[in-house]
Amino acid sequence: MSENKNQFNVSLNEEQSILQQSVRQFAENEIKPFVLELDEAQKFPIDIVEKMGNAGFLGATIPEQYDGSGMSISDFVIIMKEISKIDASIGLILAAHHGLCLSHLFSFSNEEQKKKYIPELATGKKIGAWCLTEPFSGSDASGMKSRAVRNGDHYILNGTKNFITNASYASTFVVICIVENEGKKQHTAFIVEKSYEGVSIAKKENKLGMRASDTAQVVFSDVKVPIENRLGEEGDGFKQSLKVLDGGRIGIAALSLGIIEGCLEASIKYAKERNQFGKSLSEFQATQWKIADMSTQLEAAKFLTFQAAYLKDNGKPFGKEASYAKLFASELACSASSEAIQIHGGYGYIKEFPVEKFYRDAKLLTIGEGTSEIQRLVIARYLLNEI
Ligand SMILES: Cc1cc2nc3c(=O)[nH]c(=O)nc-3n(C[C@H](O)[C@H](O)[C@H](O)COP(=O)(O)OP(=O)(O)OC[C@H]3O[C@@H](n4cnc5c(N)ncnc54)[C@H](O)[C@@H]3O)c2cc1C
Incomplete structure (x- = not known):
């Protein structure tokens, strides 16, 4: 393929x-x-x-x-x-x-x-689930408190991870925590099986959107993790996570494309079906402009997303482009779903039409895997370091 x-x-x-x-x-x-x-x-x-x-x-x-x-x-x-x-x-x-x-x-x-x-x-x-975020460390992963302490052929892991997608249904977690070595705090990633003693699912979140996905807090209490479950070396975890997030952002951009395309198709269908003042909504220039803008921006978002995917597929640097795609597409998913509701009028606000759910689901995309503010920080860092 x-x-x-x-x-x-x-x-x-x-x-x-x-x-x-x-x-x-x-x-x-x-x-x-x-x-x-x-x-x-x-x-x-x-x-x-x-x-x-x-x-x-x-x-x-x-x-x-x-x-x-x-x-x-x-x-x-x-x-x-x-x-x-x-x-x-x-x-x-x-x-x-x-x-x-x-x-x-x-x-x-x-x-x-x-x-x-x-x-x-x-x-x-x-x-599978991926555990980076904690109660007191979100955008700033350097502030995490979870610790793994080496003890012979294993580590003892303690900590709490927040907002973990799939947590209640996952058997395999990748967990990023700190290993302290000679006073140095080293982010390190481990594979942790849910069946290990001391792993528990605490709070399941009740969410605005993305409600069929599971989001829960995972607690690790004196979990014995074999040394062979360490991913790479002690201290590799931070760089690994940044690379994983770069790739993950292409996925979030693609998810956003789905929402935007869904909004566009629903809006076109509804605008043709609904009549007011003796005309279909699609005959009003105000509706036409909304649809034209949504479609133009969708094409731009596709371009950014496939460009980042193309670079990754070809082994070229893609971090900045993944952030462009994630930032642009996720913000657009929010604005497009808002416009799609506007086109539907009151019917857009009720659950029989898909745009109500698009609107609720879209907001997460500007938060998860690096907020929009963090994407801007990442992009600016690339630009300022490149020049
Ligand atoms: C539904 C859902 C699913 C999730 N799934 C996972 C998962 O599977 N695994 C996982 O590890 N995490 C997951 N997360 C966590 C998510 O990645 C974090 O919520 C996100 O990184 C933001 O962290 P925070 O919520 O602690 O916000 P904070 O970091 O506290 O940020 C709050 C606000 O401050 C802004 N801000 C912070 N720092 C700066 C700065 N330097 N400059 C400018 N503005 C700044 C942010 O942009 C944001 O607007 C999920 C979250 C949700 C809601």
């Missing part, structure tokens, strides 16, 4: 058009009928996640040798967009599982760790 690896093109190649079609069909058949029910009940869609595993979405970019689908990042963008167009909260489950947990594991594990953990995650037999 990786044909456009060597050319940057927002238009899909033939294989990608087929992929898009098949994911679209999956989302229409397997997700759409349940969207409202899952959202109302804040119910994690375990059956759908299992089906996504069977379809190869959960291990999309993992090589086939580890039971993944061997797709490109651009292909993953297509999967994320199509799933999120129908239910962004399922896109978020995929973003945390694949874009954070699996991506961290695959990028920084040794061969033994890969063989042990990746196939079950890539096929969806197990669900």
